[in-house]
Amino acid sequence: MKNQNIAFHLSFYLLLAGFTLTMLIVAIGYRFTRDTILDGLADRAQTVTHTASLLVNDAVVHARKSAEIIESGTKQMDNEQEMEDLLQLVLKSNPHLEAVQLKENLNSSEEVNHFFYRKDSAIVGSSSDLPMCAQLQDWYHQVFVSGKAGWSEPFWVEGHKTQCIAYAIPFRVKKNGREVPAIACAVMSLEEVYSELSGIKIYKSGFPILFSSEGKVVYHPQPAFLNENVDTLSHCFSLGDLSKIKRIISRGVGGKTLLNPVCYGGRRATAVYWPVTENGWLMMVLVPYSELLSELRKVIILVMFLVLIGTGVMVSVTILLSRSVTTPITQLADEARRIMEEEGDPLEVVGNEFEVLAGGLAHMKQRMENYHARWAQSRRDQEELDRELELARSIEMSIVPSRFPIFPDRKEFDCFGKLIPARSVGGDLFDVFFLDEDKLCISICDTLGKGIPAAMFSVMTRTLMRGIANADMKVSSIMERLNEELCSDAESDMFVTVFLSVLEISTGTFTYCNAGHPHPYLLRRDGSVEILEHSHGIPVGVMPRQTFDETKMVFKPGEMLITYTDGVTEEHDEGGKMFGQDRLRYEIAQIGQVEPEEMVERILEALLSFRGRLEQRDDTTMLAVRYFGNIS
Numbered sequence: 001m002k003n004q005n006i007a008f009h010l011s012f013y014l015l016l017a018g019f020t021l022t023m024l025i026v027a028i029g030y031r032f033t034r035d036t037i038l039d040g041l042a043d044r045a046q047t048v049t050h051t052a053s054l055l056v057n058d059a060v061v062h063a064r065k066s067a068e069i070i071e072s073g074t075k076q077m078d079n080e081q082e083m084e085d086l087l088q089l090v091l092k093s094n095p096h097l098e099a100v101q102l103k104e105n106l107n108s109s110e111e112v113n114h115f116f117y118r119k120d121s122a123i124v125g126s127s128s129d130l131p132m133c134a135q136l137q138d139w140y141h142q143v144f145v146s147g148k149a150g151w152s153e154p155f156w157v158e159g160h161k162t163q164c165i166a167y168a169i170p171f172r173v174k175k176n177g178r179e180v181p182a183i184a185c186a187v188m189s190l191e192e193v194y195s196e197l198s199g200i201k202i203y204k205s206g207f208p209i210l211f212s213s214e215g216k217v218v219y220h221p222q223p224a225f226l227n228e229n230v231d232t233l234s235h236c237f238s239l240g241d242l243s244k245i246k247r248i249i250s251r252g253v254g255g256k257t258l259l260n261p262v263c264y265g266g267r268r269a270t271a272v273y274w275p276v277t278e279n280g281w282l283m284m285v286l287v288p289y290s291e292l293l294s295e296l297r298k299v300i301i302l303v304m305f306l307v308l309i310g311t312g313v314m315v316s317v318t319i320l321l322s323r324s325v326t327t328p329i330t331q332l333a334d335e336a337r338r339i340m341e342e343e344g345d346p347l348e349v350v351g352n353e354f355e356v357l358a359g360g361l362a363h364m365k366q367r368m369e370n371y372h373a374r375w376a377q378s379r380r381d382q383e384e385l386d387r388e389l390e391l392a393r394s395i396e397m398s399i400v401p402s403r404f405p406i407f408p409d410r411k412e413f414d415c416f417g418k419l420i421p422a423r424s425v426g427g428d429l430f431d432v433f434f435l436d437e438d439k440l441c442i443s444i445c446d447t448l449g450k451g452i453p454a455a456m457f458s459v460m461t462r463t464l465m466r467g468i469a470n471a472d473m474k475v476s477s478i479m480e481r482l483n484e485e486l487c488s489d490a491e492s493d494m495f496v497t498v499f500l501s502v503l504e505i506s507t508g509t510f511t512y513c514n515a516g517h518p519h520p521y522l523l524r525r526d527g528s529v530e531i532l533e534h535s536h537g538i539p540v541g542v543m544p545r546q547t548f549d550e551t552k553m554v555f556k557p558g559e560m561l562i563t564y565t566d567g568v569t570e571e572h573d574e575g576g577k578m579f580g581q582d583r584l585r586y587e588i589a590q591i592g593q594v595e596p597e598e599m600v601e602r603i604l605e606a607l608l609s610f611r612g613r614l615e616q617r618d619d620t621t622m623l624a625v626r627y628f629g630n631i632s
Contacts, residue, residue: 046256046272048202053274053283055196056210060151061278062096063167063188067149070102070184071169072516076537076549078175080114084125087116090186091123098157098164099187104173106144106181117187136166136185143168144183151279154190154218154227162191163218163227165279194219206287209233211249213280236261248273249282261286399429399459404597406432411631412505413440416597417623418604420567426619427454427496428565429462435471440503444623446517446565447496448539454619457494461486461540465500475502475513476550479540483515483548486541495541499563506630508555513548515540519581520563521588523599525556529589531581557629560596562588567618568603574612583610596624 073086087100099117115126139152147170154163168185193210197219200208210219215230225232230245237245241259248257254274261269268289275282404416417430427447435441445461447454461482468481479500486496499520501512512532516539522530537548555561564584571579587606591599600622607620 046254046274048200049208049272049274049283049285050254052197052200052208052285053276053281056193056276056281056283057278059096059190059192059196060165060167060188060276062094063151063165063186064149064278066090066094066097066100066186066188067167067169067184070100070186071171072535072538074102074173074182074184075171075535076547080112084114084116087114088123088125091116091118094188096188096192097186098189101185101187102182103140103185104175104180104182106183136168139166140168140183140185144170144181146170151213153212153214153216156227162189162194164189167279190218200285202285203287206285209284209286210276211245211282211284213249213252213282215246215249218281245271245284248284252280252282258289259286399462401430401432407434410505412629413503413625413627414596415442415623415625416595416600417444418600418621420604420616420620421450421455422567422616422619423451426450427458428567428619428621429458430563430621430623431462431465432623432625433466435469435502438504438506439471440505441469441501442503442561442563442623442625443498443500444517444563444565444621445496445498446567446619446621448494450619453494457496461496461498465498474550475500475511476536476548479513479515479537479548480546483537483540483546484544487544495539497539497566501561503555503625503627508557508627508629509552510555510561511550511552513537513550515548518564518566518569520561521585522555523560523562523588523593525558525593527589527592529585531585555627557627558593560593560599560624560626562599562603563623565619565621567616567620568607568622571607571611571617571620572614573610574614579607579610596626599624 069090070087074083077083077086083102087102091097091100097118099115101116102114104112113127116123117126118124136152136155143150149167149169152166152168154165157164164187166185166187168183170181170183172179173182174180197208197210198221207221208219209217211230212218217225217228217230217233220226220233230249231242233242233245237259241261244257244259248255252275256270256272259269259271261267270287270289271284272287273282273284400419401417405414415432417432419426419428419430421428427449428445430444431441432443433441443462443465445458447457447461464482464485465478468485469478473481479498482498482500497517498515499512499517500515501510503510512534513536514532514534515537516535519535520532522532524530532551532553534549534551536550537546540546569579569581569584573579584603587603588599591602594602603622604620
């Protein structure tokens with residue numbers, strides 16, 4: 001009884017001291033932790049806003065990509081029926097689109113209009129503008145005059161519950177031997193955007209608003225405000241807040257600010273906003289400041305509750321320990337026996353509690369040793385897999401020319417190439433080989449994707465190309481045969497961009513065919529840099545029975561061809577900027593007349609410096625060929 005009294009008093013004083021100290025710490029720390037917790041909760045809102053802007057960005061990008069496909073396909077087609085088939089295919093394969101349009105010979109009496117739109121569950125064609133397009137005429141004119149692709153403002157379409165937006169690309173296309181102006185347009189519904197935004201719930205009464213770059217309301221929980229100007233939100237914001245929102249929209253950057261919305265009774269609210277990079281829209285999420293504070297109060301209450309529970313547990317443990325020192329040992333021994341029995345491996349130990357506990361620990365030690373053995377085997381398996389990947393890399397690199405000069409006895413040209421895969425193996429390849437004594441074949445390709453599948457597809461492309469090419473075939477014919485062979489594999493959904501060329505050593509005649517590959521550069525003898533901007537078809541392996549064109553030109557002695565894959569121009573720095581074609585062209589011009597090896601190495605060094613501490617995003621490949629002329 002005396003021991004119990006001591007334990008009771010000890011527990012009481014421990015409880016009192018612990019509770020008092022905890023309350024003091026909570027009171028002092030409340031002020032210092034408040035801002036930290038509020039910042040964390042605001043960051044959560046910012047994360048939601050950023051995610052929402054990415055969802056909107058991913059949704060609207062369908063229209064841009066569809067318009068780009070129409071533009072690219074139109075440049076390769078002369079037949080009107082093929083163009084209409086392409087428009088229908090684009091509309092059919094993208095359920096987000098409402099309509100596609102291609103206009104040729106704009107603003108002339110020979111204007112040709114191809115228009116396809118969805119009606120119920122069917123795709124309907126028309127040669128004249130519908131009311132849907134009539135709303136876009138002024139915007140069409142602005143895009144055509146500016147010569148730059150762009151997005152329209154949201155607009156209503158009769159029979160639709162949601163708004164639509166359009167993306168148009170002006171370009172020029174050859175018709176009957178002359179270039180004529182044309183414009184490709186894709187119209188998509190914002191239903192997917194509304195669906196994504198309506199599902200965003202943040203705290204109790206927070207809600208999102210989506211603004212266009214011109215300050216119109218693209219999304220609001222109340223449909224009556226859709227497509228209205230930001231000034232119509234006076235029911236929710238004061239004039240000062242509306243002015244602040246207009247400045248935020250014009251800047252087009254992410255951040256957060258404090259507002260005093262009328263819809264929250266004039267109470268402060270945190271507004272978190274983030275731009276939609278694809279079309280300059282702005283996503284904003286409003287969260288009442290009081291709801292952020294309520295989260296803080298919940299945390300404090302939870303801490304106090306846990307303190308009380310912890311103090312009570314501490315008192316109970318103190319009382320139990322004072323009653324019997326052996327009780328915990330007995331409980332541990334019984335628990336060890338019970339666990340072994342539940343796992344079907346009963347503990348065969350007889351004796352007192354200490355012996356039972358010692359036997360249980362020995363048993364656990366044996367199980368740990370078994371676990372360690374399994375872990376060691378797993379590690380050996382992983383090392384074996386790493387060796388196999390390294391072997392795959394060695395096989396891939398053995399296919400790519402690595403010893404330069406490749407043809408040391410040929411003095412009419414010099415070349416150098418380098419491949420740096422983003423993984424152990426990649427989807428880039430280049431090749432240089434002779435078709436006969438006078439014709440040198442130069443190729444570089446980039447397969448969609450990375451890793452072993454892309455590498456296997458690239459190796460197959462290179463093998464087929466070598467098997468098909470011969471000195472008597474046109475470059476475009478080689479590309480057509482290669483496309484048919486790759487399309488014959490119905491189980492593969494991969495495709496590859498290819499730049500294929502043939503250089504006649506004796507004359508300098510250079511013939512090339514570009515199937516969706518980044519445009520190479522030509523370094524002239526005077527130091528000027530020219531881009532080989534002709535494209536002759538879509539990537540090979542996409543659709544069978546494609547035709548390809550080719551372009552001929554003459555290399556002069558001393559001129560250098562520089563080819564590359566998109567891993568060079570699409571590399572990003574730590575600020576999110578791309579290396580880009582303009583920067584690559586600038587680097588080539590700055591390096592000037594050097595050997596191909598120095599040209600490639602210095603560009604790759606500039607790319608590495610540009611990337612900084614970021615990891616490599618994509619396979620990086622460069623090939624440079626310098627022509628010296630027919631040296632007899």
